[in-house]
Amino acid sequence: MTPILRARLQSSLLSAAVLVLLLVIWHVATLPTAAARVATSLTPEQVEYQKLLGKDPAAATAKAAGFPTLALMGETVVRNLAHPFYDNGPNDKGIGIQLGWSLLRVGLGFGLAAIVAIPFGFLIGMSPLIYRALDPFIQLLKPISPLAWMPIALYTIKDSSISGIFVIFICSVWPMLINTAFGVSNVRREWLNVARTLEVTPLRKAFQVILPAAAPTILTGMRISMGIAWLVIVAAEMLVGGTGIGYFVWNEWNNLALSSVIFAILVIGVVGMALDLLFAWAQRAVSYVD
Amino acid sequence: MSIDTGLPDGAAKADFLRVEGLGKSYALGAEPVFENVNFTIARGEFVCIVGHSGCGKTTILNVLAGLEQANAGNVFMGGREVAGPSLERGVVFQGHALMPWLTVRGNIAFAVRSKWPDATEAEIDTQVEKYVALVGLGAAIDKKPSALSGGMKQRVGIARAFAIEPKMLLLDEPFGALDALTRGTIQDELLRICAETRQTVFMITHDVDEAILLADKVLLMSNGPRAGVAEIVANTMSRERQRATLHHDPQYYRIRNHMVDFLVARSKDYSHGRSPAHAPVVSPGLDADVAADVAAAEPAPNVVRIKVRT
Numbered sequence: 001m002t003p004i005l006r007a008r009l010q011s012s013l014l015s016a017a018v019l020v021l022l023l024v025i026w027h028v029a030t031l032p033t034a035a036a037r038v039a040t041s042l043t044p045e046q047v048e049y050q051k052l053l054g055k056d057p058a059a060a061t062a063k064a065a066g067f068p069t070l071a072l073m074g075e076t077v078v079r080n081l082a083h084p085f086y087d088n089g090p091n092d093k094g095i096g097i098q099l100g101w102s103l104l105r106v107g108l109g110f111g112l113a114a115i116v117a118i119p120f121g122f123l124i125g126m127s128p129l130i131y132r133a134l135d136p137f138i139q140l141l142k143p144i145s146p147l148a149w150m151p152i153a154l155y156t157i158k159d160s161s162i163s164g165i166f167v168i169f170i171c172s173v174w175p176m177l178i179n180t181a182f183g184v185s186n187v188r189r190e191w192l193n194v195a196r197t198l199e200v201t202p203l204r205k206a207f208q209v210i211l212p213a214a215a216p217t218i219l220t221g222m223r224i225s226m227g228i229a230w231l232v233i234v235a236a237e238m239l240v241g242g243t244g245i246g247y248f249v250w251n252e253w254n255n256l257a258l259s260s261v262i263f264a265i266l267v268i269g270v271v272g273m274a275l276d277l278l279f280a281w282a283q284r285a286v287s288y289v290d
Numbered sequence: 291m292s293i294d295t296g297l298p299d300g301a302a303k304a305d306f307l308r309v310e311g312l313g314k315s316y317a318l319g320a321e322p323v324f325e326n327v328n329f330t331i332a333r334g335e336f337v338c339i340v341g342h343s344g345c346g347k348t349t350i351l352n353v354l355a356g357l358e359q360a361n362a363g364n365v366f367m368g369g370r371e372v373a374g375p376s377l378e379r380g381v382v383f384q385g386h387a388l389m390p391w392l393t394v395r396g397n398i399a400f401a402v403r404s405k406w407p408d409a410t411e412a413e414i415d416t417q418v419e420k421y422v423a424l425v426g427l428g429a430a431i432d433k434k435p436s437a438l439s440g441g442m443k444q445r446v447g448i449a450r451a452f453a454i455e456p457k458m459l460l461l462d463e464p465f466g467a468l469d470a471l472t473r474g475t476i477q478d479e480l481l482r483i484c485a486e487t488r489q490t491v492f493m494i495t496h497d498v499d500e501a502i503l504l505a506d507k508v509l510l511m512s513n514g515p516r517a518g519v520a521e522i523v524a525n526t527m528s529r530e531r532q533r534a535t536l537h538h539d540p541q542y543y544r545i546r547n548h549m550v551d552f553l554v555a556r557s558k559d560y561s562h563g564r565s566p567a568h569a570p571v572v573s574p575g576l577d578a579d580v581a582a583d584v585a586a587a588e589p590a591p592n593v594v595r596i597k598v599r600t
Contacts, residue, residue, distance in 0.1 A: 190387035193357055196375040198404035198454070208400065212391045288391040289436035 023070060030069040068259035076259035077266075091251055093243070095267060101243040103271070105161075105236075106229050109168025113225065117173045118218065121180025122206070125214070131181060138178065146171035146232050150239060160240040167236045172225040179221025183214030215286035223279035230272045245271075305330035306368060306490060307354070307458065313362035314349050323349060324517040325362065326567050329509055331458075336484060336491045338501040340549065341511030342557060347494045348384075351462050354492060355381050367458065377405050380451035382461040386443040388435040388450075394422060395431050398450050405454040421453040422446075424483060441472035445479070452483065459484075461493040465500065474533055477503055485529075498549045502542060503533055508549065509569070513558045518565025520557065523549060526575035541575035548574035 042050070068076070084096030124131050146167045153163035187210050195205045237246025245268055252260035313325035324346035331337050339347050352358035354365055356375040365372040367379070388397050398418045403409070409417075422431050425445040435443050444464055451459055465473045481504060484491060495501050501508045508523040527541050536542055 188387075190383055190385060191389055193381075193383065194387050194389075194401075196357060197355055197377075197379065197381045198401055199375060199377050200404050204404075209389070212389070215391075286391075289434070290390045 027070050030067055068262065073259050073262060076257075076263050080260070080263055090242075093248075095245075095248065095264070098243060098245050098248040099267065099271065102233050102237065102245040105164050105244065106168055106226075106233050109165045110172045110226060110229050112165075113169045113172035114176060114222065116169075117176035117221075118180050121177045121218075121221075122184050122210075124177070125181040125184025126210075128185070131185065138174065142174040142178070146228075147235055147239065150236070160242060164233070164236045164240050164244070168229045168233060171232045172229045175224040175228065176218070176221040179224070180214065180218050183217030183221075184210055186217075187213040212286070212288075216283060216288070219279065219283040219286055223276065223283060226275050226279055227272070230268075230275055234268060306333040306335075307331040307492070308366045309350075309354075309363070310366070311363035312350065312353065312360050312365065314346060314353070314358075314360050321515040322361070323514050324511070325563060326565070327363070327519055328568055329519055329522065331490060331492060333490055334488045336489075336493070336504055336506045337509065338493050338495050338505035338507075339509040339511060340495060340498065340501055340553065341517065342513050342553065345511045345514040345517040347511060348462055351381075351460050351492065351494055355379055355460050357381075377454055378457045380454055380456035380459050382444075382447045382451045382459070382464045384462045384464070384466060386435070386440075386447040388443055388446055390435050393432050393434055394427060394438070394446050397435070397446060398422060398453050401450045401454050417453060421449040424452065425449045425479060439472075441468050441476060444468060445476060448476075448480065448483075452487070452489070458490045458492065461491065463494045463496065466496065473497075473500075478533055480504065498546055498553070499536075501549070502527070502545055503531065503536060507571070510549065510552050510557070512560030512565045514561060516563040517561060518563070518567075519569040520560040520565045521552065522569045522571045524571055524573045524575075526573050544577055545575045548572070548577075 080095045084094045084099075086092075086094040087097060124134060149167055149170050150163060153166045154160065157163050157166060191209055191213060192205075195209045200209070233244065234246035234249065237244035238250045239246075241247050241250070245264060249261055249264045249268075252258075252264065308330050310328055312327040313322045315322040323344070327350065329337075339350065341347055349358060353360045354372065356372050356379070372379075389400070392400060395415075395418055398421060399414050402414045402417045406414070406417075419428075419431070422428055425448055427442060427445055427449065430438060430442060435446065438446070444467075448464065451461075465476060468476065477500060483489070484504075491504075493504065495504075502525060506525055506529075508525065509519045510521045510523060511517055512520040523545060525545065527536075527539055527545070531539065
């Protein structure tokens, strides 16, 4: 076995051990505990007294079990994954449909941001004058929480679903814009000089020299944007409501179905990771060794 | 801008490239790095420029390439003023400047396609393979530059410059970063390719031996600021000279000593605008007096023997 393989095996074993440990802690923490035992140890008189005070020991037991046990969690996961696309009206849709809505919003918002930010970033990166002129605006707008735009979006757009897309757009646009401008303005002078001595046309220079040279930096910006967009979509959908994974979390919280909330959290994590891996792969595809 | 030199063909050949009164300063009102630089290069001639760092050699090359503008003077090539970069002048950059996301084939094809935008893929490929073979990199044609050694990268840079079949080649210290062994091999290759293609070349070098091996004439630049071309050394050795036997030619030491003396002792005397406007052409290789000196100094000229007492 090579050392690299052995190290990989060791790290995977450790990961599995951590997972098992976490599940054991969960299991132990949700065992029927003190309250349940107290309820059984009470005399009938004490039970009646408690009931008179408005504290039902039996109900308390039920509430203590409100944080789902592992078995209940497993059952929720299986139930949700068995029928991901069912649709029983506005407040009862499958996780697949909710996820689909969220991905659609993120895709649209992110796509529009890319269409605006990359060409614009190219322009800013090519011209130091425009770079300096627009820099204060970018620096001012960049740190604003995308959700702060929500009231303005709702007022001007007057459509909650499109407002959600707008919020994704506005949070995705800055990292892509800044990284594109940075990547384009830092293309090695040597490569530009090669293009100049070969009398390369401006369009060909843009697409065959500057774009491949700046692509790794641009992809990094896109990866950061996608990360932020996936963070923001949950909050935005909680706020806007209607559909989406964020709304699903909020709805299940209102139903006090904690197992569904935990399930949704896991799904958000898995999808976020998948999106990040996708961009990591794209980044590797365009990167070059100098 | 085109001007008519009004010269007969023979004269036009003799000064295929003409540099007149060239000067450059980097800040407004600052002392120029170099000024009043005049020289000519004939068609098919190999010219090296030698001088200390900071005398403006690279700037002169960039002006010839059209990548930089001079503050004073003009450059004419084939009777036309050089006003910007052109496919007529191929440049080999100091740091090879290959695009790391393209293979060797891709890098050279990029240049070939720039020169002949209407060529078919097959035609471009033929041209690329021809020049890759010329520098002996056929086996590495589909590798990325990161997979190549420094010498191989520089060969690709040379192939790229030759592949567009320019009227003139500009080399900015192309072998500076290479080890001595690789440098020797590529020098031989360059010499062979230039002989085959009768290419006109302008090259910067710090290596006196390299200049003697490759150049037909060597421009000796004085130190900056206000540097200039102090002397033009004509290489009077046979054009069939070879690296392996170069040092057996008595002319070699005369020329070499003359150039080293200039760089060590005299180059600073010509700084601050003390270079002549039109540098005299000297032929130290034919100088009998120096030959006698060199004969006395042989077998190991330019070697300082140091005795260490313990």
